[in-house]
Amino acid sequence: MKLLASPLSPYTRKVRIVLAEKRIECELEMVDVAPAENPVNRYNPLGKIPTLVLDDGTALYDSRVIVEFLDNVSPFSRLIPDDKRDRVFGRLVRLQQARDRDSGGAGLGLPLARALARAHGGELVAEPSTAGARFRLTLPVAEA
Numbered sequence: 001m002k003l004l005a006s007p008l009s010p011y012t013r014k015v016r017i018v019l020a021e022k023r024i025e026c027e028l029e030m031v032d033v034a035p036a037e038n039p040v041n042r043y044n045p046l047g048k049i050p051t052l053v054l055d056d057g058t059a060l061y062d063s064r065v066i067v068e069f070l071d072n073v074s075p076f077s078r079l080i081p082d083d084k085r086d087r088v089f090g091r092l093v094r095l096q097q098a099r100d101r102d103s104g105g106a107g108l109g110l111p112l113a114r115a116l117a118r119a120h121g122g123e124l125v126a127e128p129s130t131a132g133a134r135f136r137l138t139l140p141v142a143e144a
């Protein structure tokens with residue numbers, strides 16, 4: 001895993017803080033994004049840093065995406081504490097800026113899903129996960 005970075009970039013510093021907090025080993029490659037043919041273009045069409053290049057060549061960019069990925073790589077020093085995970089069930093809560101109204105998210109799906117589960121005597125909870133979101137739905141067995 002390699003982070004294309006610059007010491008002057010605040011977004012790079014944010015990612016480096018997360019790497020340090022979570023004690024994730026990562027190669028750093030300092031790059032200059034000023035030239036038109038900057039070395040980041042090969043991995044990121046926006047040519048911006050930070051860009052994280054995974055061992056299989058997959059490139060992740062935008063510091064928010066990188067930070068969320070890193071938080072899921074290791075459960076150590078969780079950025080979103082387990083006891084705050086229930087926040088996703090709050091009405092009109094959208095945790096990622098990328099998931100705004102234009103992309104269809106109103107922050108109502110999960111509270112409605114939980115309300116429906118509870119209306120049927122069940123429960124919907126968010127669980128820890130190392131790969132994306134994970135939910136557990138329990139419903140009572142209907143009596144015949």
Ligand SMILES: N[C@@H](CCC(=O)N[C@@H](CS)C(=O)NCC(=O)O)C(=O)O
Pocket residue numbers: 008009010011012033046047048049050061062063064
């Ligand atoms: N939203 C991006 C912003 C990244 C960004 O603007 N990086 C600057 C350096 S701090 C950059 O690469 N600028 C070069 C350019 O825009 O061509 C993030 O959070 O990663």
